[in-house]
Amino acid sequence: MQSITHIWAGWLLGPDRQQRLRVAHSLLALGVYGLFAVCQGLAVALGIMPRASLTWMGFYLGGALLFVALVRSGASHRLARDPSLTLPQTLFGLVAASGAYALAGPLRGAVIAISMLVVLFGASKLTPREGWGTALFGVLSLAGVMAWLAWSDPGRHDPREEGVLFMLSLVTAAAMGVLVARLARLRQRLMLQRSELAEALERIRLLATRDELTGLPNRRAMADALQSAITRQARLSEPVALVMIDLDHFKAINDGHGHRAGDVVLRGFAERAMSTLRAIDVLGRWGGEEFLLLLPDTTLEQALACVERLREQLHTSPFDEVADGLAVRFSAGVTACQGATDVDAAIERADRALYRAKNGGRSRTETA
Ligand SMILES: Nc1nc2c(ncn2[C@@H]2O[C@H](COP(=O)(O)OP(=O)(O)OP(=O)(O)O)[C@@H](O)[C@H]2O)c(=O)[nH]1
Numbered sequence: 001m002q003s004i005t006h007i008w009a010g011w012l013l014g015p016d017r018q019q020r021l022r023v024a025h026s027l028l029a030l031g032v033y034g035l036f037a038v039c040q041g042l043a044v045a046l047g048i049m050p051r052a053s054l055t056w057m058g059f060y061l062g063g064a065l066l067f068v069a070l071v072r073s074g075a076s077h078r079l080a081r082d083p084s085l086t087l088p089q090t091l092f093g094l095v096a097a098s099g100a101y102a103l104a105g106p107l108r109g110a111v112i113a114i115s116m117l118v119v120l121f122g123a124s125k126l127t128p129r130e131g132w133g134t135a136l137f138g139v140l141s142l143a144g145v146m147a148w149l150a151w152s153d154p155g156r157h158d159p160r161e162e163g164v165l166f167m168l169s170l171v172t173a174a175a176m177g178v179l180v181a182r183l184a185r186l187r188q189r190l191m192l193q194r195s196e197l198a199e200a201l202e203r204i205r206l207l208a209t210r211d212e213l214t215g216l217p218n219r220r221a222m223a224d225a226l227q228s229a230i231t232r233q234a235r236l237s238e239p240v241a242l243v244m245i246d247l248d249h250f251k252a253i254n255d256g257h258g259h260r261a262g263d264v265v266l267r268g269f270a271e272r273a274m275s276t277l278r279a280i281d282v283l284g285r286w287g288g289e290e291f292l293l294l295l296p297d298t299t300l301e302q303a304l305a306c307v308e309r310l311r312e313q314l315h316t317s318p319f320d321e322v323a324d325g326l327a328v329r330f331s332a333g334v335t336a337c338q339g340a341t342d343v344d345a346a347i348e349r350a351d352r353a354l355y356r357a358k359n360g361g362r363s364r365t366e367t368a
Pocket residue numbers: 213246247248249250251252254258259260261262263266287288289358362
């Protein structure tokens with residue numbers, strides 16, 4: 001039962017969430033026009049409104065249907081800046097209400113309220129200026145019809161009555177203009193707050209997962225990436241290699257050129273390394289001058305070749321920005337994680353291999 005409702009809703013409103021809201025809004029307007037048509041039909045049947053007014057019913061129902069078709073088909077996307085066509089729909093509703101005023105006879109006082117309902121319908125999308133503008137348009141179009149009725153048929157439309165009705169519509173329109181403009185401002189403020197919140201959340205996410213100095217994933221993000229890569233390789237039986245990298249004699253760079261220069265070297269190392277890696281490889285800052293490299297779908301031999309490429313890259317691009325010809329070298333410990341699921345054990349193996357590389361004279365790679 002529920003799936004049939006879903007199928008119907010999907011067919012009627014369309015697949016896109018934003019589009020569904022727009023179509024639903026137009027359908028709601030069409031429904032309200034339909035109910036007005038029922039009331040008008042009753043008034044005609046009871047002889048309160050002339051039979052000729054049914055032509056006007058055809059005009060507003062046809063117009064409302066056309067708006068639903070334009071929004072549902074997506075044509076409004078191509079035709080207008082606002083795909084919900086809120087402003088045209090509001091102006092159309094006001095014209096329809098003004099025409100109804102001329103035909104409503106003794107019921108015309110109610111049409112003033114209907115005009116304002118039309119303005120309220122647009123409140124969810126209109127800007128404050130548009131809110132004011134539509135309220136003004138509503139009252140002016142009603143005033144035009146009132147003046148024409150009082151001038152052309154003063155016997156049935158007493159100019160004094162029309163004058164009082166005009167004042168009523170003016171007061172209602174002014175109040176409606178204020179309300180719609182306030183709603184629009186409130187909506188704009190909410191939208192601004194929502195985008196600021198989204199930006200703040202993105203900043204927090206970056207701060208929580210990125211190393212501020214190098215822009216690389218930090219230790220926590222790296223541990224998460226490792227866990228999912230190792231779980232995946234165990235499921236798919238794909239090889240994964242892990243490389244622990246530590247810059248050699250980094251303290252000497254700090255001591256010789258200053259802490260800032262040390263920072264430049266750390267950033268420069270990250271940039272140089274990233275330029276030699278594939279998009280699926282993940283390099284993270286593990287701490288201090290230590291980096292962890294995750295190489296998915298990579299055997300031990302391929303990992304060793306990757307480390308050599310990185311060495312070559314460092315060799316060919318010295319850190320001239322710190323000191324002319326400054327060469328930075330590193331030691332590395334490589335391990336393969338075939339079939340293993342224990343992340344900590346894999347890191348420990350890479351760490352042990354790195355320790356041996358350091359002890360073996362630095363600027364070299366060991367495996368474990
Ligand atoms: N500039 C800078 N220095 C850092 C940062 N983090 C850690 N360090 C420095 O890195 C240096 C690491 O020194 P050691 O652990 O002795 O290592 P090393 O000098 O590279 O010696 P080996 O690793 O044995 O080759 C220390 O002086 C730390 O202060 C950082 O973010 N920026």
